[in-house]
Amino acid sequence: MNVIRDEEFGGERPLFASKGLRLEGVTVHAGESALKCCSDVVAEGCRFEGKYPFWHVDGFEISLCLFTPGARAALWYSRNLVMTDTLVEAPKMFREMENLSLTRVKIPDAQETLWHCRGVKLRDVEVGNADYLFMHSEDIDIDGYLQRGNYSFQYCRNVVIRNARIESKDAFWNTDNVTVYDSELSGEYLGWHSRNLRLVRCRISGTQPLCYCEGLVMEDCEMADDADLAFEDSSLEATVNSCITSVKNPRTGSIRAAGIGETIIDGNVLAPADCRIVTEAGC
Template identity: 65%
Template sequence: MELIKDTHYEGERPLFATHNLHLENVTIHTGESALKECSNIEAVNCRFEGKYPFWHNDGFVVKNCLFTEGARAALWYSNNLQMTDTLVEAPKMFREMDGIRLENVQLPYALETLWFCRNVELKNVKVDKGDYLFVHGENIRIDDFEMNGNYSFQYCKNVEIRNAVINSKDAFWNTENVTVYDSVLNGEYLGWHSRNLRLVNCKISGTQPLCYAHDLIMENCTMTEDADLAFEYSSVQATIHSPVHSVKNPRTGSITAESFGAIILDENIKAPGNCELKLWDDQTCFD
């Protein structure tokens, strides 16, 4: 592997179509596509300032690096990335990629990041300003995760999340096969139109959560007072260890909670309209 150390590049495609490089303490200044069409690249203690530095790459390691805001759209159409201990200030990172592992990574401006990516692992990752994080992603595993940003995880499939705090309006819309463990989910309109969404030991807040959901499962969850008008037109099996402020027209299934506030079952309920509402203390069923 060729060593390139203590230097800098700028302009267009300075390292285009190179292979088997170890970059150490290298700065990529303003320009475009510094490492396009490359493979087997290691970047350690490097700084990226120009646009699109890693496009159409296969096999690369990024350690203790900085992507400034100017390095927008830095990693697209690439495979097999390992990134650790890195600060990503640039938006629109990671598109159309297969094989991503991020650990100890911070993304303070993660607008439109991680779109159409497959086989993704995140550990100890913090995201801010992350509107539209993870759109159309597949096979995603996340642990120890914090995020702020709306419309996250839309149209994703086969996702497992553990130990997360997710502050996101419209999270998990139109998802399929998503499981969230031991997490806090804050935001309006959680999980609408989802299929096979499973929440285990989670705290839910925000108005009108979990509506239009198909085969929703909640195990040992809690819901805050502002989580009102829940479960409209959903099929659900839920065990909730808190009061439920209000329920509106669940379609079918069973919900067991400490208590129920408003129960809205009106002429707009959809067939079969037979969801059971039960209390923990005496299993009283509300028709």
């Protein structure tokens, strides 16, 4: 493996199509596509300032690195990435990628990040300003996760999330086969139009959650006082260990809760309109 240590690069494609390359303490200044079309690259303790440094790369490890805001859209059209202990300040990262693993990574400006990716593994990752995160991605495995940003995980498929705190309006819209364990989900209009969304030991807050769902499952969950007007036009099997402020027009299935403040069944309920509602105590 060719080792480059403590050097600086800039301009257009300075390391284009390199293979078997190890970068240590390297700085990539303003420019474009520093490592485009490379393979088998290791970058440790490096600083990336220029645009699009890793495009069309196959097989790379990045650790203890910094991507400054100037390194926007840094990793696209690539596969087989392992990234650890890295700060990503650059926006619009990770597009059209396959098989990527991020561990102890912070992305404070994660807007429009992780689009159209397949085979994503996150461990102890923190993201902020994460509007439209994870659009149209699939096969996602997350454990230990903090997210702030709206409209996340839309149109995603085959997702498992554990031990997360997700603050996101309109999260999980139009998703297929998502399971969330032991997490806090905060934001308005959670999970609308989802299919096979399963929530296990989760706490839900925000108005009008879980409406228009197909095959919703909730196991031993809690709902905050502001989680009102829940379950409209949803098919579900729900066990909620807290009071629910209000339930509106669930379509079918069952709801078992500690109590429900208000149950609204009106002329807008859709067939078969046979949801069974059982409460164990008053709110």
